[in-house]
Amino acid sequence: xxxxxxxxxxxxxxxxxxxxxxxxxxxxxxxxxxxxxxxxxxxxxxxxxxxxxxxxxxxxxxxxxxxxxxxxxxxxxxxxxxxxxxxxxxxxxxxxxxxxxxxxxxxxxxxxxxxxxxxxxxxxxxxxxxxxxxxxxxxxxxxxxxx
Amino acid sequence: xxxxxxxxxxxxxxxxxxxxxxxxxxxxxxxxxxxxxxxxxxxxxxxxxxxxxxxxxxxxxxxx
Numbered sequence: 001x002x003x004x005x006x007x008x009x010x011x012x013x014x015x016x017x018x019x020x021x022x023x024x025x026x027x028x029x030x031x032x033x034x035x036x037x038x039x040x041x042x043x044x045x046x047x048x049x050x051x052x053x054x055x056x057x058x059x060x061x062x063x064x065x066x067x068x069x070x071x072x073x074x075x076x077x078x079x080x081x082x083x084x085x086x087x088x089x090x091x092x093x094x095x096x097x098x099x100x101x102x103x104x105x106x107x108x109x110x111x112x113x114x115x116x117x118x119x120x121x122x123x124x125x126x127x128x129x130x131x132x133x134x135x136x137x138x139x140x141x142x143x144x145x146x147x
Numbered sequence: 148x149x150x151x152x153x154x155x156x157x158x159x160x161x162x163x164x165x166x167x168x169x170x171x172x173x174x175x176x177x178x179x180x181x182x183x184x185x186x187x188x189x190x191x192x193x194x195x196x197x198x199x200x201x202x203x204x205x206x207x208x209x210x211x
Contacts, residue, residue: 053175060172067164070154105151116154119161126165130172137176 026143034139039096041131044138057134064127065098069105073120074112088121094128166195 037044042058045051069075076088092099102124111117156164174188 056172056175060168063164063168067154067156070151071156071161072153115158116156116161119156119158120154123161123165126169130169134172134176 030139030142033142034135037135037138038094038131041096041098041134044135045141048138048141050138050141053134053137057131061095061098061127061131061134062101064123064130065095065102066105068120068123068127069102071120071123072106072109072111072114072117073122073124074110074117075099075102075106075124088125091125091128094130094132095124096131098127098131162199163196166192166199170195 033044033047035044036047037057040058041061042054042056044054045057046054074088076085076092078089080086080089092102095102110121112121170188170191173191174184178184178187
């Protein structure tokens with residue numbers, strides 16, 4: 001039903017209802033939690049006092065990144081030559097600051113000529129996608145959606 | 148600089164690592180109550196293993 005019919009006094013000249021500003025502030029806060037969760041896995045949940053989820057996300061992403069880089073998986077860079085490299089780079093960047101951790105571990109470069117390296121590449125991409133999912137979860141939780 | 152020794156896992160170990168970590172993470176993110184989480188983790192892990200091993204066996208005739 002039209003809102004003006006429900007409230008004839010509201011002719012558009014009234015100031016915005018007070019809830020609107022709070023809603024905007026809550027949205028910004030939720031976005032900040034989401035970005036924090038992406039930058040440091042688990043931080044988005046930790047800021048909301050969801051300690052169990054924060055720890056699990058931190059260690060799950062950390063373990064996958066460590067295993068993937070230790071198995072000499074491919075840590076993609078910006079200098080990709082095709083679409084798959086770009087997709088891999090986006091997935092790897094999903095780990096946020098842990099991307100630098102992966103680069104630091106893998107000082108001697110990737111070796112995907114063996115199955116280990118191939119698995120490592122997948123584990124790194126999985127870590128990134130998992131962290132993006134967790135960051136989205138933190139964002140939704142901060143918006144008050146059931147999580 | 149400290150060099151991390153390369154990690155060498157068998158196919159099954161790598162698969163198991165993936166399945167366990169993802170199951171636990173999904174369980175914690177997707178469920179709130181501890182009992183529900185445990186059930187979700189176990190069920191998810193079982194399905195990962197079932198599908199992974201099932202697909203592995205399904206590909207066996209074409210692997211050589």
